Amino acid sequence: xxxxxxxxxxxxxxxxxxxxxxxxxxxxxxxxxxxxxxxxxxxxxxxxxxxxxxxxxxxxxxxxxxxxxxxxxxxxxxxxxxxxxxxxxxxxxxxxxxxxxxxxxxxxxxxxxxxxxxxxxxxxxxxxxxxxxxxxxxxxxxxxxxxxxxxxxxxxxxxxxxxxxxxxxxxxxxxxxxxxxxxxxxxxxxxxxxxxxxxxxxxxxxxxxxxxxxxxxxxxxxxxxxxxxxxxxxxxxxxxxxxxxxxxxxxxxxxxxxxxxxxxxxxxxxxxxxxxxxxxxxxxxxxxxxxxxxxxxxxxxxxxxxxxxxxxxxxxxxxxxxxxxxxxxxxxxxxxxxxxxxxxxxxxxxxxxxxxxxxxxxxxxxxxxxxxxxxxxxxxxxxxxxxxxxxxxxxxxxxxxxxxxxxxxxxxxxxxxxxxxxxxxxxxxxxxxxxxxxxxxxxxxxxxxxxxxxxxxxxxxxxxxxxxxxx
Amino acid sequence: xxxxxxxxxxxxxxxxxxxxxxxxxxxxxxxxxxxxxxxxxxxxxxxxxxxxxxxxxxxxxxxxxxxxxxxxxxxxxxxxxxxxxxxxxxxxxxxxxxxxxxxxxxxxxxxxxxxxxxxxxxxxxxxxxxxxxxxxxxxxxxxxxxxxxxxxxxxxxxxxxxxxxxxxxxxxxxxxxxxxxxxxxxxxxxxxxxxxxxxxxxxxxxxxxxxxxxxxxxxxxxxxxxxxxxxxxxxxxxxxxxxxxxxxxxxxxxxxxxxxxxxxxxxxxxxxxxxxxxxxxxxxxxxxxxxxxxxxxxxxxxxxxxxxxxxxxxxxxxxxxxxxxxxxxxxxxxxxxxxxxxxxxxxxxxxxxxxxxxxxxxxxxxxxxxxxxxxxxxxxxxxxxxxxxxxxxxxxxxxxxxxxxxxxxxxxxxxxxxxxxxxxxxxxxxxxxxxxxxxxxxxxxxxxxxxxxxxxxxxxxxxxxxxxxxx
Numbered sequence: 001x002x003x004x005x006x007x008x009x010x011x012x013x014x015x016x017x018x019x020x021x022x023x024x025x026x027x028x029x030x031x032x033x034x035x036x037x038x039x040x041x042x043x044x045x046x047x048x049x050x051x052x053x054x055x056x057x058x059x060x061x062x063x064x065x066x067x068x069x070x071x072x073x074x075x076x077x078x079x080x081x082x083x084x085x086x087x088x089x090x091x092x093x094x095x096x097x098x099x100x101x102x103x104x105x106x107x108x109x110x111x112x113x114x115x116x117x118x119x120x121x122x123x124x125x126x127x128x129x130x131x132x133x134x135x136x137x138x139x140x141x142x143x144x145x146x147x148x149x150x151x152x153x154x155x156x157x158x159x160x161x162x163x164x165x166x167x168x169x170x171x172x173x174x175x176x177x178x179x180x181x182x183x184x185x186x187x188x189x190x191x192x193x194x195x196x197x198x199x200x201x202x203x204x205x206x207x208x209x210x211x212x213x214x215x216x217x218x219x220x221x222x223x224x225x226x227x228x229x230x231x232x233x234x235x236x237x238x239x240x241x242x243x244x245x246x247x248x249x250x251x252x253x254x255x256x257x258x259x260x261x262x263x264x265x266x267x268x269x270x271x272x273x274x275x276x277x278x279x280x281x282x283x284x285x286x287x288x289x290x291x292x293x294x295x296x297x298x299x300x301x302x303x304x305x306x307x308x309x310x311x312x313x314x315x316x317x318x319x320x321x322x323x324x325x326x327x328x329x330x331x332x333x334x335x336x337x338x339x340x341x342x343x344x345x346x347x348x349x350x351x352x353x354x355x356x357x358x359x360x361x362x363x364x365x366x367x368x369x370x371x372x373x374x375x376x377x378x379x380x381x382x383x384x385x386x387x388x389x390x391x392x393x394x395x396x397x398x399x400x401x402x403x404x405x406x407x408x409x410x411x412x413x414x415x416x417x418x419x420x421x422x423x424x425x426x427x428x429x430x431x432x433x434x435x436x437x438x439x440x441x442x443x444x445x446x447x448x449x450x451x452x453x454x455x456x457x458x459x460x461x462x463x464x465x466x467x468x469x470x471x
Numbered sequence: 472x473x474x475x476x477x478x479x480x481x482x483x484x485x486x487x488x489x490x491x492x493x494x495x496x497x498x499x500x501x502x503x504x505x506x507x508x509x510x511x512x513x514x515x516x517x518x519x520x521x522x523x524x525x526x527x528x529x530x531x532x533x534x535x536x537x538x539x540x541x542x543x544x545x546x547x548x549x550x551x552x553x554x555x556x557x558x559x560x561x562x563x564x565x566x567x568x569x570x571x572x573x574x575x576x577x578x579x580x581x582x583x584x585x586x587x588x589x590x591x592x593x594x595x596x597x598x599x600x601x602x603x604x605x606x607x608x609x610x611x612x613x614x615x616x617x618x619x620x621x622x623x624x625x626x627x628x629x630x631x632x633x634x635x636x637x638x639x640x641x642x643x644x645x646x647x648x649x650x651x652x653x654x655x656x657x658x659x660x661x662x663x664x665x666x667x668x669x670x671x672x673x674x675x676x677x678x679x680x681x682x683x684x685x686x687x688x689x690x691x692x693x694x695x696x697x698x699x700x701x702x703x704x705x706x707x708x709x710x711x712x713x714x715x716x717x718x719x720x721x722x723x724x725x726x727x728x729x730x731x732x733x734x735x736x737x738x739x740x741x742x743x744x745x746x747x748x749x750x751x752x753x754x755x756x757x758x759x760x761x762x763x764x765x766x767x768x769x770x771x772x773x774x775x776x777x778x779x780x781x782x783x784x785x786x787x788x789x790x791x792x793x794x795x796x797x798x799x800x801x802x803x804x805x806x807x808x809x810x811x812x813x814x815x816x817x818x819x820x821x822x823x824x825x826x827x828x829x830x831x832x833x834x835x836x837x838x839x840x841x842x843x844x845x846x847x848x849x850x851x852x853x854x855x856x857x858x859x860x861x862x863x864x865x866x867x868x869x870x871x872x873x874x875x876x877x878x879x880x881x882x883x884x885x886x887x888x889x890x891x892x893x894x895x896x897x898x899x900x901x902x903x904x905x906x907x908x909x910x911x912x913x914x915x916x917x918x919x920x921x922x923x924x925x926x927x928x929x930x931x932x933x934x935x936x937x938x939x940x941x942x
Contacts, residue, residue, distance in 0.1 A: 377739035
């Protein structure tokens with residue numbers, strides 16, 4: 001770099017819809033990743049990491065009209081590439097490349113990219129994290145599907161976030177539309193109108209169906225009657241079973257059989273309580289073929305925050321087959337990490353630390369009177385001894401720091417190791433619980449005198465006591 | 472997605488110079504990250520995560536002729552962006568945005584992008600990881616610089632990789648060139664020629680200086696005489712100190728004073744042994760202003776692998792100032808994670824597990840004779856009990872799996888929990904150390920009978936015994 005050239009147009013910001021992560025935000029985000037990753041591993045998940053961009057041909061024709069939201073990499077010669085839009089398509093591409101993998105549970109936690117209008121307050125960015133868990137392969141019906149819901153339950157239980165898992169079945173939904181009289185070519189448009197029922201009133205949705213999508217009003221009314229039903233698995237199944245017109249439809253019959261199994265398995269895994277069987281749930285993406293679900297957070301008392309769904313997914317049995325000869329049925333789950341983050345951060349509220357607060361166990365301090373030389377090499381040697389023992393330690397980066405400077409720099413560090421010339425000559429240092437003391441206290445009571453060779457052991461004991469007292 | 476449309480041109484590969492990470496490779500890579508991250512935190516480092524692309528203006532004019540290797544994001548309207556080329560420039564941009572941060576140690580482990588010719592066998596890709604630790608702010612001379620070398624020492628000690636840290640000082644190098652008679656405008660070109668001395672013979676380098684860069688032969692010879700010296704800190708300092716011509720140069724004098732301090736601090740931190748003061752070390756990037764260093768791995772006996780430097784960095788005091796009014800002196804370090812990975816993977820050698828091997832503690836097995844119904848809900852309930860206790864568990868995803876199927880699926884899983892109808896009715900299950908047994912052994916001895924409510928505790932005890940026996 002030519003250091004004398006100042007780039008005139010360099011704006012000091014991150015690109016629109018992106019952000020830096022640092023400090024407490026980063027720790028909270030990593031905590032969410034940790035909880036999710038541990039849960040996935042507990043269920044036999046293996047991690048996968050794919051490139052941030054894929055060949056453009058791999059992404060094309062996968063996302064319908066959302067295709068326009070894909071970020072392309074500039075054509076600078078060579079292959080045409082685009083940034084990944086989700087983690088499902090890279091997973092399907094990877095699966096198709098490895099036809100020897102018969103059954104696999106994979107998870108991936110990574111950033112994805114969408115040229116969408118950002119809504120930062122609601123946790124919607126152009127660069128954001130997804131956290132996906134998918135089960136691929138041929139299994140007996142609904143067994144992996146129910147395990148996915150168990151995974152959802154475990155993750156949100158660990159995050160102490162109360163959620164409802166809304167479920168539905170693509171075959172039931174399509175069957176309902178057919179019985180209501182929706183023509184075959186209008187199934188997807190009507191499905192996407194119905195999907196808005198969680199946010200819009202029935203009248204609006206009906207208007208869209210009739211006026212925009214040209215559905216006869218009587219058909220729209222029948223659709224409304226069918227899909228506006230939700231309840232426990234047993235309740236909604238009863239709605240279907242008790243209506244012979246519906247059960248005469250092969251798709252509804254097959255879907256209801258799946259949901260019957262699901263109800264039984266959810267019961268066995270102890271997660272029936274969080275599930276609501278909601279016939280209006282439709283999910284946007286075309287590639288789902290069976291169970292679909294969407295997870296919404298229950299607002300706490302007084303919480304106005306609406307962040308949409310915090311996780312979603314479903315069964316997609318035909319996607320992988322698009323890349324090769326081999327169809328691989330899959331069922332998957334995607335967590336909206338940034339939305340979960342937004343809720344948890346809002347609940348944490350005010351107690352926010354500095355973005356650059358570091359976590360250190362021991363501060364190594366030099367003390368001395370007249371002619372004091374700062375004892376820098378000695379502080380370095382003592383810090384090195386602590387680092388060797390895996391203890392997080394710092395010292396003041398000045399040759400001759402004043403006591404006040406060292407004291408200010410050591411705020412929030414629980415233990416001090418204090419060096420003095422006389423003690424060092426006798427092969428000793430002082431260690432001190434530094435949490436409560438002000439500087440005068442340190443000046444008066446410089447802590448417990450220990451031999452240099454016992455220092456690490458004594459510091460560890462003191463850290464254990466401090467940590468106990470803090471919890 | 473329209474599932475009936477097959478994308479004709481979808482090639483089943485990742486883009487050139489990129490790869491998927493999964494299985495043992497991913498675990499080894501994450502282990503390297505873990506070791507580095509723990510070390511950075513031990514020294515008070517705070518993590519930073521920046522967007523994968525930056526405003527193009529932030530990256531422009533930072534990389535000299537390597538600018539052409541930057542990946543641009545296509546102009547689809549809105550801001551012009553490019554993928555990050557390294558982690559240093561995003562760090563400098565972030566620092567410049569936060570003028571209240573006076574002193575900070577930050578680390579970042581993330582992928583960077585270069586449109587370079589990939590050399591996969593040597594661990595050089597177009598998408599690759601960097602792992603950076605930088606200390607920013609005004610400190611007394613050489614204190615953070617020496618801590619960086621201590622960090623290098625700790626990371627490679629933990630990775631059990633023997634390394635040599637070659638160090639030099641930009642001021643000394645420039646001073647040597649000036650004393651040798653290199654004109655001011657040829658300093659950087661001659662510096663980049665000298666940088667090749669670790670790979671090329673002196674004759675070749677001299678030829679480049681004289682024929683390509685137009686340096687008089689006598690000047691080139693003097694350069695050669697000066698820079699082809701290396702040794703311990705003390706030895707190379709003595710080479711400088713004993714030559715009055717050199718010490719008369721202000722730059723050399725200032726650089727030597729820095730290196731004198733560094734020698735003293737490295738001694739105090741116990742890391743003198745791994746350092747070689749090499750006057751030919753030049754480092755490509757123009758933005759270094761003081762100490763520079765490059766870490767090379769010592770090949771083990773019989774190891775032919777040459778992967779270049781495994782870490783490198785230096786002091787860059789003017790970079791942050793380019794983005795704002797405030798100069799922030801920095802010294803930093805970048806690990807070549809993929810190169811370290813290549814060495815460690817080669818040393819691990821043959822004992823490679825399947826890419827999709829998962830790590831599970833307990834396999835829940837159903838056993839039964841005639842009229843056996845598979846006990847699926849019971850297996851689900853027992854697995855849920857184990858998951859609730861944080862134990863990694865699986866069961867066979869068939870309604871009525873055969874014993875042989877369950878046995879084959881549970882290979883490598885240390886503990887089995889075996890369910891039988893009679894035992895379940897009595898509120899009991901069997902638990903069994905499954906490492907040594909073949910299927911017949913399981914058929915004969917179905918393990919220890921325990922009460923359902925004691926199962927978790929007994930499984931934990933057995934897992935502890937198994938883990939002890941394995942270590």
